[in-house]
Structures are given as C-alpha cells and as structure tokens.
Amino acid sequence: MKSVALSNVSVRFGKLAALTDVNVAVGEGQAVMLVGPNGAGKSTLIRVLLGLVSPDSGALSVDGAARRVDNRFKQQLGYLPEAVAFADNLTGRQVALFFARARGVPKSQVDAMLERVGLSHAARRAVRGYSRGMRQRLGLGIAILAQPALLILDEPTGGLDQEGLTVLWSVLAEWRSQGRLLLVATHDIALMERRIDRVCVFSAGRVLADATPAELRARAGLAVKVVFSVATEVEARALADGLRGRAHDVVVEGEAVSAGVTPAELLPLLELGAGSSAVRGVRVIEPGLDDVYERLLGGAA
Amino acid sequence: MGRVARALVLHELLERTRDRWVVVVSVVFALLASGVSLYARSAEASAERLTGPSLVTLVGLVVPLIALVLGHDAIVGERERNTLGLLLSLPISKLELVMAKFVGRCLALCLALAIGLGAALAFAEPVQRSVLAALIVPTILLGVAFLAIGVLVSATTRRQITAASIVVVIWFLFVFFYDLGILGVLVITDGQVSTNIVAGLVSANPAGLFRVEMMLRFLGPGMLDNLPSNVELPTRLGSAAIWAGWIALPPLVSALLLRLERGKR
Numbered sequence: 001m002k003s004v005a006l007s008n009v010s011v012r013f014g015k016l017a018a019l020t021d022v023n024v025a026v027g028e029g030q031a032v033m034l035v036g037p038n039g040a041g042k043s044t045l046i047r048v049l050l051g052l053v054s055p056d057s058g059a060l061s062v063d064g065a066a067r068r069v070d071n072r073f074k075q076q077l078g079y080l081p082e083a084v085a086f087a088d089n090l091t092g093r094q095v096a097l098f099f100a101r102a103r104g105v106p107k108s109q110v111d112a113m114l115e116r117v118g119l120s121h122a123a124r125r126a127v128r129g130y131s132r133g134m135r136q137r138l139g140l141g142i143a144i145l146a147q148p149a150l151l152i153l154d155e156p157t158g159g160l161d162q163e164g165l166t167v168l169w170s171v172l173a174e175w176r177s178q179g180r181l182l183l184v185a186t187h188d189i190a191l192m193e194r195r196i197d198r199v200c201v202f203s204a205g206r207v208l209a210d211a212t213p214a215e216l217r218a219r220a221g222l223a224v225k226v227v228f229s230v231a232t233e234v235e236a237r238a239l240a241d242g243l244r245g246r247a248h249d250v251v252v253e254g255e256a257v258s259a260g261v262t263p264a265e266l267l268p269l270l271e272l273g274a275g276s277s278a279v280r281g282v283r284v285i286e287p288g289l290d291d292v293y294e295r296l297l298g299g300a301a
Numbered sequence: 302m303g304r305v306a307r308a309l310v311l312h313e314l315l316e317r318t319r320d321r322w323v324v325v326v327s328v329v330f331a332l333l334a335s336g337v338s339l340y341a342r343s344a345e346a347s348a349e350r351l352t353g354p355s356l357v358t359l360v361g362l363v364v365p366l367i368a369l370v371l372g373h374d375a376i377v378g379e380r381e382r383n384t385l386g387l388l389l390s391l392p393i394s395k396l397e398l399v400m401a402k403f404v405g406r407c408l409a410l411c412l413a414l415a416i417g418l419g420a421a422l423a424f425a426e427p428v429q430r431s432v433l434a435a436l437i438v439p440t441i442l443l444g445v446a447f448l449a450i451g452v453l454v455s456a457t458t459r460r461q462i463t464a465a466s467i468v469v470v471i472w473f474l475f476v477f478f479y480d481l482g483i484l485g486v487l488v489i490t491d492g493q494v495s496t497n498i499v500a501g502l503v504s505a506n507p508a509g510l511f512r513v514e515m516m517l518r519f520l521g522p523g524m525l526d527n528l529p530s531n532v533e534l535p536t537r538l539g540s541a542a543i544w545a546g547w548i549a550l551p552p553l554v555s556a557l558l559l560r561l562e563r564g565k566r
Contacts, residue, residue: 050390071392079390085382089319101308102391142387152390 001076001149002028002063004049004181009058011044011205018044019055019205024183026150031172031182033192035293036202042185043082044205046152049183050079075103078148082155082185084139088128092119092138095127096145103146110145117141117167132159137167144171150181157188169195193289201296208296213289220295222287223249223260228273229281230255239278246272305393306401313375313405318412322370327413330363334421338433342426352429353436353519356421360440361512364414365447365476369468371410372451375402376555377464396556403452403552410444435518439511446507446547447475456555479506497533504535507547514540 005025011018019041026032034042047053049060051069060067067073086095096110114123117137127135136159143151156168172195175182186192193199193213201209201216209216226247230236233255240257243250247259247269261269266284273279302310317323337359341352376399379385388398418440422433451468458464483502486494503509513534535543 047386050386052386052389071394074390074392077390079387081383081387083383084387086384087316087378087382089321090316094315098308098312099391101311102305102393104304139387 001181002179004150005061006045006048007059007061009045009048009055011048011053011055017205019048022058022205022207024200024207024210026181026183028181029176029179030198031176031184031196032198032200033189033196034183034185034200034202035187035189036208037297040202041205042202043154045202046079046154046183046185049150049152050074050077075146076149078143078146078151080136080139080143080151080153080156083132083136083158085135086127086138089126091124091126092130092134093123095138096123096142099142099145105146113141113145118163133161133164136160137164140164140168140171148180150183151175153182153184153186155186155188156184157186157191165191172196189290189293190288199289199293201293203297213292216289216292216296217287218263220287220292221262222291222295224263224266224287225258225260225285226266226269226273227256227258227283227285228276228279229283230257230278231280235278239276242272242276243269302401303393303397305391306397309388309393309398309401310405310408313402314408314412317371317406317409320371323367323409323413326363326367326370327416330359330367330413330417331420333359333363334417335424338421338424338429341429342424352425353432354516356433356436357512357515357519360436360443361508362476364440364444365508366472367413368410368444368447369451369454369472370465371406371413372403372448373455373464373468374461375399375406375452376455376559377458377461378455380459381461395559396553399452399456399552399556399559403449406448406452407445410448411441414440414444432519436515439514442544442548443507443511446544447472449548449551453551453555456558475506475508479509500534504540504543507544510535510540510543 003026005023007023009022009024010020022041022045024032024034024045034045036042044053048055048058049069051074060069060073062073086092093110093114096114097107099105100107100110111120111123114120117140119134119137119141122130122134127138130138136156140153140156143153151171157165160168172182172184176197182196184192184196196213198210198212199216200207209219211219228239230239233252236252236255236257240250240252240259243257243259247261247265249258249260251258259269270282270284273282334356337355338352341355376385379388389395393401414437418433418437422430425433450471454464454467454471458467480503483499487499500513504513517534
C-alpha cells in the first residue's frame with residue numbers, strides 16, 4: 001500500500017452531519033495529523049477507514065484504485081484506539097498473544113514488541129495493574145505488531161510518560177522512513193508537529209485546511225518572534241529604540257530585545273540586527289502550530 | 302471459521318476462566334451440586350428419586366444466572382474498554398465477532414458446568430450417576446440459551462452496569478416471575494385458559510422447558526396425572542426448535558444490531 005485517500009466522504013447520524021465532503025489523503029512515507037475540537041469529525045473519519053461506519057457518500061481508494069473496507073484492506077491496518085483499556089484480568093502478554101494469533105504474527109515477535117514498548121517487566125502482570133500510560137504502550141505495541149502498511153493512531157500521546165513518548169516518536173520515525181502511511185488524530189498539536197508532514201484541520205465535520213505545517217503558518221499570517229541578545233541593558237534599550245517602527249511588540253528583557261514581525265518583515269529585521277555591532281546573537285521563534293490552529297479555528301467561527 | 306475468529310474463541314475462553322465472578326458462581330454451583338449429591342446419598346433407598354428433582358431445581362436456578370453473568374459483557378465490555386473498534390479493525394465481520402465471542406463463552410460455560418456436575422458426580426452413588434448423566438445435555442442447552450440472551454443484552458446496552466442490571470431482571474423474570482405470571486393468568490381467568498396454551502407458555506421459556514423435560518424424565522409421565530389427558534407438551538422436534546431458537550436467534554440479532562449501528566463505537 002503506497003497511498004490511501006478518502007474522497008468526498010459524507011456521514012450523517014440522523015440530523016447531525018458528522019462529515020461533509022471530506023477529502024483526506026495519505027501518501028507514501030507520510031504522516032498526516034488530524035486536528036480539531038471534540039466532535040469535529042476526526043474519530044468518525046477513522047471509523048470510516050476501519051469499516052465501522054459506512055459513509056453516506058464518498059469513496060476510498062488505495063494506490064489510486066477504488067476499494068472497499070474489506071478483510072484484505074483491514075489486514076494492512078494497525079489501529080490504536082483512544083484511551084484503550086483491554087481485558088483487565090489477562091496479562092499484557094496474553095492480550096498481545098491474542099492479537100498476534102489474530103494477525104498471524106509469530107509468537108516470538110510478541111516478546112520483542114513488549115520489549116520495544118518497554119513492557120517486558122510487566123508482561124506477565126494482569127492489565128488491571130497497568131497505569132493508563134502502560135495500557136497505551138500496550139495498545140501501541142499491538143497496533144504495530146503486524147508491521148501494518150497504514151497505522152492509525154487516535155490520541156496516541158494520552159497518558160504517555162517521557163519513556164512512552166520516546167517509543168511513540170521512534171515508531172513514527174520508523175513508519176515515515178520505511179515509506180509506510182500514518183494517520184494520527186490528536187489534540188497534542190505542539191508535541192506532534194515536528195513528527196508529521198501534513199495537517200488536516202477539522203471543524204464541524206468539514207476540513208478547514210489540509211497543508212504542511214509551514215503552509216499553515218504562512219496562511220495564518222501570525223507574527224514571528226525575533227530575540228536579539230546584546231551585552232548590556234543600555235545597548236538593549238538603544239536597539240529597541242531602533243527597532244520600533246520596523247517591528248511591533250518590541251520588549252526589552254534584561255540583555256535581550258524581542259520583537260514581533262510578519263514573515264515578510266523578517267529578513268529586513270535580521271539584516272538590521274546583523275548591521276548592529278551590539279548584537280551578539282539572534283533567535284527566531286516561529287509561531288507554534290497550536291497558535292496557528294487557534295487562529296484557523298477562530299477564523300472559522 | 303477464520304483465523305481471527307478462532308483466536309477470539311480461545312481468547313474469550315481464557316478471559317472468562319480468569320473472571321472472578323464466573324469462578325465464584327461456578328464454585329458455588331459445584332458446592333451446591335455436591336451438597337445435593339451427598340444429601341441424596343444419605344437417603345440411600347431414595348437416592349435416585351431425590352437426586353434428579355433436586356438437581357433439576359438447582360440447575361434451573363443457578364445455571365441461567367451463571368450463563369447470563371457470562372454473557373452480559375460480551376459486547377458492551379469491549380465497548381467500554383474502547384476495544385470494540387480495535388477488534389473490528391481485524392479482518393473479521395461483525396457476525397463472526399459475535400459468534401466467536403458466543404462460542405468462546407459457551408466453552409467457558411461448559412467448563413463451569415463440567416466442574417459443577419463433575420463435583421456432584423464425585424460424591425454420587427452408582428445409582429445416582431445415570432441421573433447426573435441424563436442432566437448433562439439439557440443443562441448445557443439451558444445454559445447456552447441464557448448465555449445467548451446475555452450476549453443480546455450486551456449488544457443492546459452502552460454500559461456494563463446497565464447490562465448487569467438487565468440480566469439480573471431477566472433472571473428473575475424467566476426463573477421466578479414467568480411461572481407466577483402464568484399462575485396469575487390462570488387465577489384471573491378462573492382456569493379458563495386452555496391447558497395447551499399453558500403448556501405452550503411454560504415450554505416457550507427455556508427455564509420452563511428444561512424443568513418440564515427433566516421432570517418428565519425423572520418422575521415419568523405419572524407427573525402429568527393431574528392434568529387433562531389431552532395436554533400437548535412439545536414433541537422432540539418442537540422442543541429442539543425451541544432450544545435452537547433461543548440459542549441461535551439472540552446472537553444473530555446481536556450481530557444484526559451491531560451491523561446496523563453507525564453512530565456509536
């Protein structure tokens with residue numbers, strides 16, 4: 001599987017339009033992040049891909065050819081549900097062994113998977129004693145057990161500690177580097193933004209934007225923050241006076257001066273800083289993708 | 302049955318055998334069945350005549366409860382744990398999923414019943430053993446029918462606690478109040494309801510059918526002496542059809558409901 005696309009998908013639950021003419025595509029080696037407020041349609045889209053919801057209209061295509069969500073398609077899927085819990089009277093290993101049997105994965109790979117997600121020590125303990133993060137890690141391990149071509153993760157960061165996040169980042173990196181497909185629904189935009197290629201912003205069942213993070217930033221037109229470091233507070237104040245009129249929100253913070261500019265104003269400002277003998281260092285801070293998301297949703301409202 | 306369904310059957314069996322409630326109820330059943338066996342044995346001369354009816358009463362009360370408890374969380378449990386979608390993301394249809402869960406739990410039920418009846422057998426005199434042997438298949442049918450009802454409840458509810466409450470109500474309705482209801486109808490109508498209708502109503506309830514079949518077996522046709530001679534109890538075929546209906550229809554309806562479901566996980 002090199003690509004998956006849902007085209008013009010609409011789903012209604014009674015009077016509620018859960019999805020309206022939604023187009024989402026995942027290409028080879030791509031990680032696509034679905035973001036949006038609760039009830040925006042992210043989970044419904046995932047359920048369409050899993051075959052849990054039949055759309056009222058629209059089509060699924062795999063590698064450009066129309067497909068149904070049948071068993072052959074499902075064999076290529078890995079799925080991590082949101083806040084997954086599992087049967088709590090079984091051990092983590094027993095749960096994983098069931099999914100291995102169901103997916104036709106050799107038993108020997110189960111222990112390797114448990115090792116990878118950092119659950120070897122708890123493999124023979126009942127899931128009842130697992131923390132939320134441990135269950136999430138077990139879920140992630142089960143999702144990747146059969147090395148699926150398309151990995152669908154619903155709120156994968158929920159409950160994960162730093163160790164769990166490290167495992168998750170390694171899985172995302174592996175999937176992208178091996179040319180496999182990733183679809184991630186999340187509210188943790190700031191955490192995920194460096195690990196994905198494209199963002200689909202959902203609102204009220206529609207896709208508001210589908211672009212790379214850089215394109216979204218440009219579209220949102222949010223200010224870029226530039227921080228100049230100088231040697232003394234006096235120099236900082238002098239630099240700030242020189243910046244006013246060329247940038248906005250100019251603030252002196254000790255031996256540093258920060259200023260906000262539009263992306264178009266950035267280069268002239270940097271040249272100005274480079275021309276000043278007082279400036280010892282420059283930092284450019286782009287707006288976070290979560291700020292961009294807020295702006296886009298604010299615009300939609 | 303596909304690979305996923307086979308794996309799910311085994312998984313269900315394993316999970317149920319580690320369910321504390323199931324273990325507790327099964328142990329209680331084994332203790333009671335052994336108690337009946339021991340008590341009837343002490344009666345010596347009438348051991349055979351005591352064991353049958355006593356075990357029929359015990360099985361008629363306890364087995365539907367064990368089966369309903371076993372079945373009540375089959376689907377709703379997965380729903381609450383957010384794993385129903387995960388299971389359905391495997392290459393398996395909704396019908397296969399329901400059937401695999403049902404079969405797996407049937408095996409767990411058979412295990413629980415084997416422990417109970419096996420314990421009774423261990424304390425039985427040779428003369429009681431034929432009685433116990435005659436009970437095995439009808440007890441399994443009774444249990445599987447109520448398990449199927451439990452699975453249907455699990456497919457129609459959104460919360461496990463709701464399903465648990467409903468199966469307790471169903472147990473009371475089928476095991477206690479159903480016969481009381483029929484008696485009430487007879488009292489209200491001053492016995493004007495045809496005996497065939499009464500016999501039909503009793504036999505339509507799996508708990509009633511089990512009791513009628515077992516009492517006929519252990520007490521003989523003489524137990525019908527007080528009834529009019531033209532009363533029609535279900536034939537073997539009729540009885541088989543009733544059992545088949547109670548066992549097959551609820552899981553099929555559960556699968557259909559799951560298939561029609563679009564809005565919920």
